[in-house]
Amino acid sequence: MIPSGPASRSPVKLTLLTGFLGAGKTTLLNRLIGDAALANAAVVVNEFGEAAIDPLLIEAVSSNGVISLSNGCLCCTVRGELVDTLVDLAEGTGTVPERAPPERVVVETTGLADPAPILSALMSHPVLSQVYALDGVVTVVDGENGARTLAEHEDSRRQVAVADRIVLTKSDLASPDGLTGTRRAVGRLNPRAPIVDAATIEGATGILVGCGLSDALSRGEGISAWLGAAADAHGAASPAGRQSGEDDPNRSEPHAGHHHALHRDHAHGHDRPHDHQHRRDGIRSFSLETDRPVAFDAIAGFLQILAETAGKRILRMKGIVLLAENPGRPLVLHGVQGFMHPPAQLPAWPGPPITRIVLIGQGLDERYARDLFSAFTGGIAPDAADRTAIEDNPLAIPGVGFGR
Numbered sequence: 116m117i118p119s120g121p122a123s124r125s126p127v128k129l130t131l132l133t134g135f136l137g138a139g140k141t142t143l144l145n146r147l148i149g150d151a152a153l154a155n156a157a158v159v160v161n162e163f164g165e166a167a168i169d170p171l172l173i174e175a176v177s178s179n180g181v182i183s184l185s186n187g188c189l190c191c192t193v194r195g196e197l198v199d200t201l202v203d204l205a206e207g208t209g210t211v212p213e214r215a216p217p218e219r220v221v222v223e224t225t226g227l228a229d230p231a232p233i234l235s236a237l238m239s240h241p242v243l244s245q246v247y248a249l250d251g252v253v254t255v256v257d258g259e260n261g262a263r264t265l266a267e268h269e270d271s272r273r274q275v276a277v278a279d280r281i282v283l284t285k286s287d288l289a290s291p292d293g294l295t296g297t298r299r300a301v302g303r304l305n306p307r308a309p310i311v312d313a314a315t316i317e318g319a320t321g322i323l324v325g326c327g328l329s330d331a332l333s334r335g336e337g338i339s340a341w342l343g344a345a346a347d348a349h350g351a352a353s354p355a356g357r358q359s360g361e362d363d364p365n366r367s368e369p370h371a372g373h374h375h376a377l378h379r380d381h382a383h384g385h386d387r388p389h390d391h392q393h394r395r396d397g398i399r400s401f402s403l404e405t406d407r408p409v410a411f412d413a414i415a416g417f418l419q420i421l422a423e424t425a426g427k428r429i430l431r432m433k434g435i436v437l438l439a440e441n442p443g444r445p446l447v448l449h450g451v452q453g454f455m456h457p458p459a460q461l462p463a464w465p466g467p468p469i470t471r472i473v474l475i476g477q478g479l480d481e482r483y484a485r486d487l488f489s490a491f492t493g494g495i496a497p498d499a500a501d502r503t504a505i506e507d508n509p510l511a512i513p514g515v516g517f518g519r
């Protein structure tokens with residue numbers, strides 16, 4: 116997860132369009148795909164099953180057409196096929212010969228897909244991580260049935276938790292109570308993402324296009340539009356981040372109130388059949404903040420140990436860092452699970468210079484993450500493990516420097 120330096124070439128922007136079965140992903144895409152902002156976009160549709168129906172339903176034809184992926188394991192095989200297709204698209208080879216790379220790619224996932232492994236595949240792949248930049252995750256939620264779907268399906272909760280934008284569909288059909296319940300359920304899982312009613316959307320900009328930090332800044336929205344409104348609502352002075360799921364009946368985080376020693380996640384067994392059964396989960400988000408400049412090595416060490424010890428629990432991470440070595444140019448971090456997208460640097464601070472890292476996790480121990488962050492950034496909490504304790508821990512990564 117250690118940042119390795121800013122990417123050198125201009126990336127293809129990628130939007131992940133997700134949402135549960137029948138939520139209205141294809142309908143939304145159809146409405147927006149003719150927008151000039153998507154003029155040079157390729158659309159990749161990933162559908163589960165033998166017969167890929169959705170590509171046939173996408174009526175408007177973008178200049179790069181619609182590429183259909185189908186028939187595979189929702190999490191692994193399709194991910195492999197998706198990776199291959201994205202490489203081909205970027206290089207103009209394979210399935211898309213003699214075609215210049217698109218400026219943008221919109222990937223519509225199957226309604227049952229967990230977006231986190233797709234995002235981590237994007238960030239961990241040696242080619243994709245250099246060639247693509249994630250513009251945003253857009254999650255479509257059925258306004259009437261959303262609350263029930265979220266209560267019953269873990270994948271739908273994860274789709275909402277990692278979203279940069281939530282698009283609420285079917286408000287024309289939904290009852291006021293249904294809509295309110297859906298908005299509440301979405302807000303508990305992801306208090307940071309703006310919720311947009313599909314009926315009010317006029318164009319792709321700000322929805323399928325332009326969810327990234329540079330777009331938000333060029334629209335004059337500020338860093339918090341990208342990090343999430345909660346980061347600002349919460350304010351820079353307090354150490355506690357806003358959490359989702361606090362009153363969520365599905366929440367099962369048993370560790371919020373006491374300290375845990377460093378521990379490794381159990382690896383997810385990819386050799387066992389995938390289990391999409393509903394589990395009691397503990398999806399939550401919080402932000403880590405400090406106004407002290409942070410050494411690059413310190414932030415790299417924090418991220419690496421966090422990835423080593425809790426990477427599987429991180430659904431998404433976004434951050435902006437006040438670097439000690441270059442305080443005038445904020446470092447932008449973007450990660451998922453144990454992987455980081457190559458970091459970018461902004462030319463200047465669009466707001467007050469302060470390090471903010473937003474973590475969206477499932478079963479992620481907030482206290483542990485805070486203590487680790489404090490140990491690396493110099494703001495030791497009273498009962499947090501200090502530098503010596505972490506360096507003495509056998510899980511600490513040899514050679515990592517602390518808070519220099």
Ligand SMILES: Nc1nc2c(ncn2[C@@H]2O[C@H](COP(=O)(O)OP(=O)(O)OP(=O)(O)O)[C@@H](O)[C@H]2O)c(=O)[nH]1
Nearest residue numbers: 135136137138139140141142226284285286288313
């Ligand atoms: N009334 C109404 N119907 C909608 C709206 N959005 C989608 N639908 C309908 O909902 C049904 C499912 O929409 P799709 O766009 O196919 O949903 P999807 O998320 O792509 O579905 P899957 O690919 O099966 O996951 C279709 O019959 C749409 O016409 C909306 O805002 N209002």
